Amino acid sequence: MREQIVILWFKRDLRVVDHAPLAAAAACGLPVLPLYIVEPDYWRQPFASSRHWHFIHDSLADLHGMCARLGQPMAVHTGDAVAVFKKLHSAFDVTAIYAHEEIGNDWTYKRDTQVLAWCAETGIALHEFPTNGVVRRLKTRDNWAGIRNRRMAQPCVATPAALTPLGARNTGFELGALPDKADALFGAPPPGAVQRGGRAEGEKLLQSFLTTRGRHYTAHMSAPGLSEIYGSRLSAHLTWGTLSAREVDQATAKCQAQLSGEAARAWKRPLAAFRSRLAWRCHFMQKLEDQPSIxxxxxxxxxxxxxxxxxxxxxxxxxxxxxxxxxxxxxxxxxxxxxxxxxxxxxxxxxxxxxxxxxxxxxxxxxxxxxxxxxxxxxxxxxxxxxxxxxxxxxxxxxxxxxxxxxxxxxxxxxxxxxxxxxxxxxxxxxxxxxxxxxxxxxxxxxxxxxxxxxxxxxxxxxxxxxxxxxxxxxxxxxxxxxxxxxxxxxxxxxxxxxxxxxxxxxxxxxxxxxxxxxx
Ligand SMILES: Cc1cc2nc3c(=O)[nH]c(=O)nc-3n(C[C@H](O)[C@H](O)[C@H](O)COP(=O)(O)OP(=O)(O)OC[C@H]3O[C@@H](n4cnc5c(N)ncnc54)[C@H](O)[C@@H]3O)c2cc1C
Structure with a gap:
């Protein structure tokens, strides 16, 4: 008999902190296989580039270590998503897939629809969780900001203490390997440098922004050259999910609450401006969610x-x-x-x-x-x-x-x-x-x-x-x-x-x- 497992599907959420699908998968009691799928057709799309892949590669390398520390190393498989799930389902009895809702391109939307259809056909439960402040099937924009703000104020989801690993008979299961940064699958090499990915890098940036760099954020945010020092530079980390928008917002709110005297005056405007941009982030992503044709x-x-x-x-x-x-x-x-x-x-x-x-x-x-x-x-x-x-x-x-x-x-x-x-x-x-x-x-x-x-x-x-x-x-x-x-x-x-x-x-x-x- 095939071993019963659940899959945690990582997409643009490459972290284990404040990760609701991971926590839910861990809580279900079955072995959890963390999975990242490299989808060749995605990388052929006109918006994709090897620069993205380099950042993702760093982040996956980091994530690999984190999953291993939780008890079950991550699998990385290359192929069409449904084909990969089919292959895994023939090796295991996959009872459920856990993932974040992806606020992505038309391409990822169509892929998600195919995965959903396959899950329905095979009787596998697909549990999807909201991505930061974006609301799926939002009825009206009128109450959106309230929903978003309430979500941001909720405590971050605790990282599970451990994942139940695959059973002894499956320890030899082929987890797959991370394709090289330079693999031709990802197109031409980046035309220049690439910001380093990985959660540790994101945490360092957040820390330096909230303790030193951010003080001059509003003064220099528009100047090319200076803005690269005084801006948070967290965008790639938020995009690929090495940090969650909620943890960044809450860390900023905590700083705001702790400041007093001259520091409070100096930091007031920059921190408020920064948090408003985090809100705009959700606002713009909600537009694509509500109208993918844009x-x-x-x-x-x-x-x-x-x-x-x-x-x-x-x-x-x-x-x-x-x-x-x-x-x-x-x-x-x-x-x-x-x-x-x-x-x-x-x-x-x-x-x-x-x-x-x-x-x-x-x-x-x-x-x-x-x-x-x-x-x-x-x-x-x-x-x-x-x-x-x-x-x-x-x-x-x-x-x-x-x-x-x-x-x-x-x-x-x-x-x-x-x-x-x-x-x-x-x-x-x-x-x-x-x-x-x-x-x-x-x-x-x-x-x-x-x-x-x-x-x-x-x-x-x-x-x-x-x-x-x-x-x-x-x-x-x-x-x-x-x-x-x-x-x-x-x-x-x-x-x-x-x-x-x-x-x-x-x-x-x-x-x-x-x-x-x-x-x-
Ligand atoms: C034409 C155009 C395309 C853009 N494309 C992207 C994109 O693909 N990805 C992306 O993250 N940002 C995009 N932006 C928004 C913005 O320029 C970047 O988020 C910002 O420059 C990133 O630097 P930072 O992390 O230092 O931002 P900070 O100023 O430190 O802001 C903090 C975070 O807030 C969010 N944010 C900041 N500005 C905006 C904004 N105007 N709208 C929505 N969210 C914002 C980002 O997540 C950012 O990381 C685009 C802006 C324009 C004009």
């Missing part, structure tokens, strides 16, 4: 078809390579390519420039960024792409001026010069707009525009009115406003601005989602 379709359907036909491959290539002729845009793209992370404002500027100045389709640029970001989180990613491209119908249209951003956030051009070495000897007064240098100055600084560094690929001052005009034409169409109201009813934040809340009036739908996201 990966492929504009939230406001009137905007579909607006950019697709005018896609210019040369402009796309220039943007992707960091050769647009706009120094801050190029520096950000090259920095992101090299390190896999950039701060919120610069992500927003990269998308704004691609979507408005270059009129590129957000789906194409979105895949490039998804592959580059170590922290690729579908719910945040597609919501933000759509917001910064103006296709939600419920957000104020915000077009970033890449030259103004450059003067504001890299005034001496140090970041630009680091990432665009062609401009190293350009005088600081011209580093934001090198095309304004005279020919003699270009020669003197060893940077001939159009030869050593590109001319601007478009004129921002002309591109923006043209983009606004195209947007306005759509916004004036009959039925636009009614459709916006429907988007807001389903996906919009219910948070009010402070001023409007005091006066009792509702903030206009168009502004609701911009709150708390930008520092001015």
């Amino acid at each position: 990966e492929h379709k504009a939230m406001h359907a009137f905007f579909d078809g607006m950019r697709e036909d005018s896609f210019d491959p040369e402009l796309f290539a220039a943007w992707q390579a960091g050769r647009t002729g706009y120094p801050l845009v190029d520096a950000c793209m090259r920095n992101l390519t090299a390190n896999g992370w950039i701060t919120f404002r610069m992500r927003a500027m990269l998308v704004s420039f691609a979507s408005y100045d270059l009129w590129l389709d957000w789906r194409q640029t979105g895949y490039v960024l998804a592959r580059l970001f170590t922290d690729y989180e579908p719910g945040i990613h597609y919501s933000q792409l759509q917001m910064q491209s103006g296709v939600t119908g419920i957000n104020a249209i915000r077009i970033y001026n890449p030259v103004k951003q450059s003067y504001d956030h890299d005034p001496d051009g140090a970041f630009i010069k680091k990432w665009v070495p062609e401009l190293t000897d350009v005088p600081s007064a011209f580093v934001h707009e090198p095309w304004k240098m005279s020919r003699a100055m270009q020669q003197e600084s060893g940077c001939i525009i159009g030869q050593d560094y590109p001319e601007p690929v478009v004129d921002h001052r002309a591109a923006v009115p043209a983009a606004r005009e195209k947007m306005a034409r759509i916004r004036k169409m009959q039925g636009f406003s009614d459709a916006s109201k429907m988007v807001h009813a389903k996906l919009g934040s219910r948070k009010r601005t402070r001023r409007k809340a005091r006066s009792g009036a509702r903030a206009p739908a168009a502004q609701l989602d911009m709150l708390n996201l930008l520092d001015g």
